[in-house]
Amino acid sequence: xxxxxxxxxxxxxxxxxxxxxxxxxxHQQVQKTTYLGEMDNHQAEFQAxxxxxxxxxxxQYTNEIVSFQSDSKLLIDSLNKRYAKHFTKTLAQLLDxxxxxxxxxxxxxxxxxxKGAHNLAxxxxxxx
Numbered sequence: 001x002x003x004x005x006x007x008x009x010x011x012x013x014x015x016x017x018x019x020x021x022x023x024x025x026x027h028q029q030v031q032k033t034t035y036l037g038e039m040d041n042h043q044a045e046f047q048a049x050x051x052x053x054x055x056x057x058x059x060q061y062t063n064e065i066v067s068f069q070s071d072s073k074l075l076i077d078s079l080n081k082r083y084a085k086h087f088t089k090t091l092a093q094l095l096d097x098x099x100x101x102x103x104x105x106x107x108x109x110x111x112x113x114x115k116g117a118h119n120l121a122x123x124x125x126x127x128x
Contacts, residue, residue, distance in 0.1 A: 001067060002023060002024070002025045002056065003023070003067045004021065004056070004067065004068045005021065005022045005068075005069045005070065005114050005116055006020065006021050006022075006045075006048040006049050006070055006117050007048060007070065007114055007120070008020075008036065008044035008047065008072075009118075009124070009125040010039070010040065011128065013040050014038055014040045015038060016035070016125070016128040017036040017038065017043075018033055018034065018035050018036060018044075018121050019034050019051050019052070020120025020121035020123075020124060021033075021051070021052040021055065021117060022117045023055075025064070031120055032120070033121065033123075033124035034051055035124075035128060036051070042074055042086075042087070043087070045070065045074065046075055046078075046087055046090045046091065046094060048070075048121070049075060050090070053094065056101075062101055063102065064101065065102055065104075066098075066103070066104045066105070067105045067107065068104055068106050068107065069108070069109045070106075070109070070114065070117075071108070071109055071110060071111045071113075072108075076106050077108070078091050079094065079106040082095065
């Protein structure tokens with residue numbers, strides 16, 4: 001099983017956005033960040049998740065069960081309901097990526113339980 005946490009950080013709304021991911025597989029940790037471009041916070045949270053699932057696909061982790069956690073209620077609620085009023089296309093893209101894995105468990109966590117991904121994103125945002 002892979003444990004995946006993502007978070008996005010945005011300066012302004014909209015503004016420059018970055019994403020952080022913390023991935024744990026077989027007791028080994030991967031920490032990554034990326035610049036997402038200019039967008040609002042909600043879009044950045046979706047894009048952070050898309051980027052993380054694309055990363056896992058490139059690493060050939062598609063045979064793994066994924067426990068995915070985010071502190072974005074909108075993101076997790078949209079994934080679990082398979083509906084997002086304002087992010088229909090982005091949600092569809094993310095659901096297509098998640099469908100490449102045997103099972104994905106989407107779970108909201110408070111920011112205090114998402115510190116690894118949060119710290120990665122906020123630290124990376126200082127560069128932009």
